[in-house]
Amino acid sequence: MTPEIKHIVFDIGKVLIHYDPHLPFARLIPDETERNWFFANICTHDWNIEQDRGRTWEEAEALLIAAHPAREEHIRAFRKYWHEMVPHAYDDSVAILEGLIAEGRDVTMLTNFASDTFREAQERFPFLKLPRGVTVSGDVGLIKPDAAIYASHTRSFGLDPKATIFIDDAPVNVEGARAFGWNAVLFSGAEKLRSDLADYGLKV
Incomplete structure (x- = not known):
């Protein structure tokens, strides 16, 4: 019943x-293989879900930048261009x-x-x-x-x-x-x- x-x-x-994080990053990292690698290894789903759990973006960015300093600009771009991910x-x-x-x-x-x-x-x-x-x-x-x-x-x-x-x-x-x-x-x-x-x- x-x-x-x-x-x-x-x-x-x-x-x-x-929602699609690839939207701004297709411009920021035009090479699809490199972009997929970035999402699989740096700004990952597991990393992003912790912001959904309440971690601040400042803490989240600092964590990744410490591990991947050469990628700072792309790491900060995730929050900076978030509005483009929800068009x-x-x-x-x-x-x-x-x-x-x-x-x-x-x-x-x-x-x-x-x-x-x-x-x-x-x-x-x-x-x-x-x-x-x-x-x-x-x-x-x-x-x-x-x-x-x-x-x-x-x-x-x-x-x-x-x-x-x-x-x-x-x-x-x-x-x-x-x-x-x-x-x-x-x-x-x-x-x-x-x-x-x-x-x-x-x-x-």
Whole structure:
């Protein structure tokens, strides 16, 4: 039996707004092989996720510059040109978010995001201020798919886990939400999301 959904929780990056660190670095490091090496060995996903967990950019940059002093300019460019990594929103996804809110649904957001860049994103994309609230990993010092961040969001917003559905583009985060007790769907585009939400009785 499909549960009655009372709470809809959106991820942000690659669900509501585009994110691609290669966008500015295609200009800064034009050679694709070198650029891929840089992301695999210096400004790595694991390095960046610690800013999502709350580490400051100053500390993050200092750590890498100490290890790779010749790469200082490129290391500092990651934060300096962050705005170019998030060039636009996904209008079709935003329309779903706004439609749910317009219907009076309880919509919140849960995101792995550094605190400062999230505030920058909110100013650039005002629809990020429309939901009832947001849990930002950099604010709480926890990241998806840690069970603790789903628990924190549940407590903060008074959610009933069985009546909650979570939308995320990363399979590991979807599985983490399900393991915690939420319903969750993997985002792969707005058309599929509309279909998935309809399966739970949410037609937008």
